[in-house]
Amino acid sequence: MTRHDEDTERTFAALPPAHGRGFAQTWWGQVWLKALEDTALDSAQLKAGRRLARAGAVGAVSVRPGRLTAVVQDRDGTAHRADVLLETLSPGQWDRLLDMTVERAGHVAALLDREMPPHLVEDAAAEGVELLPGLGDLEPECDCGTWDHCGHTAALCYQMARLLDQDPFVLLLVRGRDETDVLADIQSRSGAAASGSSAPEGVDAAEAYAAGDILPGLPALPVLPDEPGVPPSLDTETPPAPGVDxxxxxxxxxxxxxxxxxxxxxxxxxxxxxxxxxxxxxxxxxxxxxxxxxxxxxxxxxxxxxxxxxxxxxxxxxxxxxxxxxxxEEWRIEGGALARARAALESAWDADERPPLRARGNRWTVVGAPVQLRFGRDGRWWPYRKERGRWVPAGAAAQDPATALAAAELAAGEGAAL
Structure with missing residues (x-):
């Protein structure tokens, strides 16, 4: 029988500052942040949390069933213990989740690849198991005395999104079980299912084949080489035909x-x-x-x-x-896309920090500066800078416009230095 140790704990070293990147690159990391941002009553505390997390003010993060803990330092150096609580799954919910996972081999393969496919979350929800947090599920506790999410617990949640990007098993740990126990339980259930599906002795071969229980498994997928192959050289002594290069x-x-x-x-x-x-x-x-x-x-x-x-x-x-x-493409933003873009711009900076932006279609140019943000159709922000009178890409896309603008400003500064 697999042992489930309720005192299991993992500690993750403090992450470096998040300058030039968003906090969540994966869809499940973004759902985690949505649970925070939809719950917090004070948007100013969320902005403070983003600033602290970007500055690397969140110390080592301790993750154990039902609780995240970290020490977060204010700008003045004051340290606060921040905790975020999330309800663990019941034994019955774990049984339903693991039985469902065993039945769908693709879910196991995705977890082993450190991915969380949407179908796994949807199938779990159909079994009455909510893996990702929803509105009000992330409960804050902080020694600063704030009763709602403060900048310290928000900063912890933003760092947790980065950890979830790297390894979704961290979510399963805070929900109650660590990776070793989960995989051992899946292996045990898979073995039991396989042993229970063998055809009984003496069954007619045609009936057994029709049942499909003893068909051989599919062959293993071929191993993808690390690099593409090298085509043959065409450098021969035979002269090429006319028009062939x-x-x-x-x-x-x-x-x-x-x-x-x-x-x-x-x-x-x-x-x-x-x-x-x-x-x-x-x-x-x-x-x-x-x-x-x-x-x-x-x-x-x-x-x-x-x-x-x-x-x-x-x-x-x-x-x-x-x-x-x-x-x-320069395109006109309308409807929900425009509302999302404006909301992202409003929440990315404090009112006194927001740069003056001039909008034209899906492009926002900083007034008086050679930097620009472009809003993609997928909702991401792309940094641009002006170089010799031409707008050129300055970095990869980011979910957060402030992160994208920081990349554009950095690129513009490097270009000016050259």
Whole structure:
């Protein structure tokens, strides 16, 4: 029988400051923060918590069933013990969750890959088990005396979102069981299910086959190589046929191998992206650092010219097709998207810290500064800076506009220094 130690505890070293990045990159980390932000009554405390977490003021985080604990330092150096409580699952809820997980092999594989697929959470909810917290589930306790979420407990929650990004088993621990117990219990239940499905001795072969219980399992997936393969060299003594450029063919074969490797990786993760257009594919090829002749042909074929292609390649390297769309498209934000964008901008800074922004479509330019924020259709913010009169990407996307703007300002400062 698996032992469930209620005193199990993990301590995570203090994380570095979060400058230039958001607090939650995964969808489950974002749900965790939504539970905090929807519950807290004082938005000023949330902003204070974000500032403290960004500054690296949250010490080592202790995670145990039902409770998170950390020491958080104010700007004046005063230290406070902050706790956040979350109800643990009952034994019956754990049984339902683990039985459901065993029945769906993909859920086990995802957890082992440190991912939490939406279907796992949805299937758990269907069994009456809420894995992720909802409104009012994150209960704060702090020695500063604030009865609601204060800046210290908010900062702890923001750091917890970063920990959840790295390992969703941390959520299972705070819900009551650590990784070792969960995996041992899953293995035990899987073994019991397998032993109970064997066909009884003496059953007719046709009946047993029709039952499907003794069919052999699927073969193991092939191992994806770490790097794409290297195409054969076309450098031979035989002269090429008229109109054939061996160097261009070698480059195209190498990029095709790289794209095939990426598509296989996406297939393993179950997350195919949309097919790039011809113009986008030209940028993808140019991002492979072709020689000058091939790069010139791609610049002409893409219709961007050499400078425009260089800017597009920079965007591609920051975020692929999504980043390229943000570079190329200026669109009018309406309805719910506009409301979400405005709410994000309002909550990102204190009123006296918010920079003056001039809006045009999905682009917000800081008045009097060579930096800009662009709002993507997926709700993320992309940093841009002005370079030789042209707006160029300055970093990867962020969920938080203040984080994106910090990246743009940093890039603009580095560019000015050069």
């Amino acid at each position: 061996p160097a261009a063919l070698e480059f195209l074969a190498a990029r095709t191998a790289a794209r095939a490797h990426r598509m296989l990786a996406e297939a393993f993760r179950g997350s195919f992206g949309p097919e790039p257009t011809v113009a986008q594919d030209a940028v993808r090829l140019a991002a492979g650092d072709p020689d000058r002749d091939v790069a010139d042909r791609l610049a002409d074929g893409s219709g961007r010219g050499r400078d425009g292609l260089a800017t597009a390649v920079r965007a591609w390297r920051y975020g692929g097709q999504d980043a390229l769309s943000v570079l190329d």
